[in-house]
Amino acid sequence: MLYKKIPKKIYNHFHKIFSGSNQNTFKICSECGGVCEHNKIGTLLPGEEEYMAEKMGISVLEFKIRYLDVLKMDDGTLIYVLKLGKLCPFLNEENKECDCRDFKPIFCKIYPVIITLEDEKINFTIDNWCKLSRKKACRTYFETAIPLLSSFAIPVEWLRYVTSYDYLSFDYDQLEKCRRGKNKYAVFSLEELLSLQKTEIETASLYINLSQKIEEPVF
Numbered sequence: 468m469l470y471k472k473i474p475k476k477i478y479n480h481f482h483k484i485f486s487g488s489n490q491n492t493f494k495i496c497s498e499c500g501g502v503c504e505h506n507k508i509g510t511l512l513p514g515e516e517e518y519m520a521e522k523m524g525i526s527v528l529e530f531k532i533r534y535l536d537v538l539k540m541d542d543g544t545l546i547y548v549l550k551l552g553k554l555c556p557f558l559n560e561e562n563k564e565c566d567c568r569d570f571k572p573i574f575c576k577i578y579p580v581i582i583t584l585e586d587e588k589i590n591f592t593i594d595n596w597c598k599l600s601r602k603k604a605c606r607t608y609f610e611t612a613i614p615l616l617s618s619f620a621i622p623v624e625w626l627r628y629v630t631s632y633d634y635l636s637f638d639y640d641q642l643e644k645c646r647r648g649k650n651k652y653a654v655f656s657l658e659e660l661l662s663l664q665k666t667e668i669e670t671a672s673l674y675i676n677l678s679q680k681i682e683e684p685v686f
């Protein structure tokens with residue numbers, strides 16, 4: 468199925484008014500070590516590949532080859548994701564910073580805000596798995612992104628596919644093996660992807676994190 472691309476001006480507007488990080492979040496993320504960067508799938512919203520390619524001044528084809536893989540659903544729907552590998556292709560290995568900070572994928576920028584689907588309705592909630600969620604000041608900051616997200620008009624059917632893998636952790640060693648023989652811009656079926664999960668780490672982290680309380684502001 469083909470989904471209407473979200474216009475570039477919507478992405479531009481969001482990035483102008485929501486930075487997604489500040490001094491407080493940098494400190495917490497650096498102490499955390501960036502665990503959300505590992506084993507998770509970074510999904511791009513419909514049309515986001517075109518927006519990001521334009522921001523980088525390269526063609527959409529070049530952008531896809533350098534930075535993306537594609538998930539192909541049973542009905543032919545294509546979902547673009549950041550290249551599946553041990554490190555995100557935008558993670559700068561020297562300074563450990565994101566090389567596309569000003570136009571990074573919306574799902575990266577809003578995290579720990581996550582999008583869920585309940586009874587055909589799209590909900591936004593804070594992921595208690597992330598350390599930012601446990602500092603009241605950070606939680607409050609990320610909650611300001613929620614009303615802004617309605618402008619994206621995310622298609623429910625598209626999101627249904629994303630929620631089928633978005634909360635899982637994947638074994639990137641296995642994914643890399645699975646990539647062999649595929650093109651650089653590789654196509655993975657949902658079935659193939661779901662067979663490469665790494666569940667034990669996720670369960671352990673979730674248990675520890677959910678037992679902790681939200682701290683009042685200390686900044």
Ligand code: SF4
Pocket residue numbers: 495496497499500501502503504578579596597598599
């Ligand atoms: S899990 Fe949360 S605190 Fe840790 S790096 Fe990711 S966003 Fe930052």
Ligand code: SF4
Pocket residue numbers: 504509549555556557558559564565566567568571572575576
């Ligand atoms: S695009 Fe940036 S924020 Fe998103 S996973 Fe990659 S390095 Fe991290």
